[in-house]
Amino acid sequence: MPQYIIGIDVGGTKVAGGLVDLTARLVKSAVVPTRAEKGFKASFGQIAKLISVLVKCAGGRERILGIGICAPGPHNPQTGLVINPPNLPGWRNIQLTRLIESKFGVPTKVENDANAAGLAEVLFGAAVGYRDIFYVTVSTGIGTGIIIDRKIYHGKNGVAGEGGHVSIDYKSPYRCGCGTLGCIEALAAGPGMARRARVRLEQEHSAPSLLRELSGGHHELISPKMIEQAARQRDPIAREVLDETGFFLGVWLAGMITLLDPEAIVIGGGVARIGKPLFDKVRQTIPHYTINRQFAVKTPILPAKLKTNVGVFGAASLFLPGEC
């Protein structure tokens, strides 16, 4: 009788795995390096090793209900194909579901990490009690997931919900890695924030700023954390950059509300941990960029609840029975 689900979160530098019981309790977790730079075979070896350890912990594969795997980038959940994860350069059109299933003889599902995290927030995170949400994770990139009726919305090709690559400024000077000008990811994710801070430091080159000190004059080292720290100490440039980040996210989320009219928006990821100053600006901006103002102001903008292990929980939630 299966008692556990294995959740695997494949990242660019590490693979996190966990054994989750059917009440969504994490009973065991482990991490191995991804070794992405050594190509797909090396990474697959690492993933397989981690799964083997967790299967053993569970007391054998017959006790595993399923293996859920999440990774960044577009996937095809129908075919289990990982298409082209941006931070796993050696991976291209990998039949990950088939490979894992044939190695372990356990049902396997593969999912985009933001989609899985969004589902996990609905099943046992910030959005418990909601059925239709728009999930956002803001960190090195911006990932999104559309959850409708407590299920991931996949679209025709399984690549729906790539909201981080919707442009809010078609003639922006900032081009995203995906090629699009003015994607919210290019503007408001961590590297975009740091880039805007560097531009301001250059433009206002005679203005004093704590960011110059924090980075030791090496502007290429500026991180969202430094911006947050400087803003907290009322550094004007850092505050402008932070404020602008909230404004950009607000404009973009206003569009998502206008289009999808979700029950709630959940925002997670490292940058979102900045918290109140960012969320306040997001909430202030939304009513100015939507036709559905009277409803938009009532749409809850919630901080994500799942933090560490969100990927493992997200992956496991692909097999967890919902309360539908």
Place this chain on the structure above:
Amino acid sequence: MPQYIIGIDVGGTKVAGGLVDLTARLVKSAVVPTRAEKGFKASFGQIAKLISVLVKCAGGRERILGIGICAPGPHNPQTGLVINPPNLPGWRNIQLTRLIESKFGVPTKVENDANAAGLAEVLFGAAVGYRDIFYVTVSTGIGTGIIIDRKIYHGKNGVAGEGGHVSIDYKSPYRCGCGTLGCIEALAAGPGMARRARVRLEQEHSAPSLLRELSGGHHELISPKMIEQAARQRDPIAREVLDETGFFLGVWLAGMITLLDPEAIVIGGGVARIGKPLFDKVRQTIPHYTINRQFAVKTPILPAKLKTNVGVFGAASLFLPGEC
């Protein structure tokens, strides 16, 4: 035994109505003026008069399966509330469903016009055979409808699918009637096209243009039709304006594909009738503004099939049994 559906399309100047049989054949149609300027009571009187005529035509109310009504702007289909249709200024939070049901004793549904038109295109228009589409109508405004699994997607408050009010340029000089800067409606609908043509004629005030002749020097009279006509005669300003319209629609639809990954996009409305030059530019632009390039280029961009009476068919389709 009910044999007919009544479809009513409430516009700013006229109300169109039709008697549609269960095979989606229009057996009778009629039009009355809306009299919106005289307030809600006057308009309601017109709608009721039209319905009475159609009920009589059908041979009595027991032969009517339902009355479908569509009108522009945000609605709440759960409560039948028409919230604030922009071109029916006297209407605000009108319980239209209840009012019609109590007057005629026939089940009534009220729907946003673009949502209803999108459903009609899936049931018996350009998108027959598809289940998940993004519908767009480009005319005086830009209305959109999200159809998922052959049903209108309404969101939490019933106001989902207002895609015409998603911004692609948060700092645009063009502000929409809804208050948002750079909505696709402000940029690419008929009045937006005409506005951009006027700006160009002013900026390039010494450049000759057929648009100056067609409008008799009265630039405020410039219409999308004149722009189309001048572009066909290779007028450079008109061609630029038309090209830019296709580009804007392409940027915006790329975002919709990135987010929703629909099976197809259907474009209707007066401006869309410009046809090939507009559709070509839309199709050229999409791959440059999406991360899902390999799928986006394969997403069919179809011209709408229902033209005259699209509103009546859309309204009637709220009661037509799908082939699900």
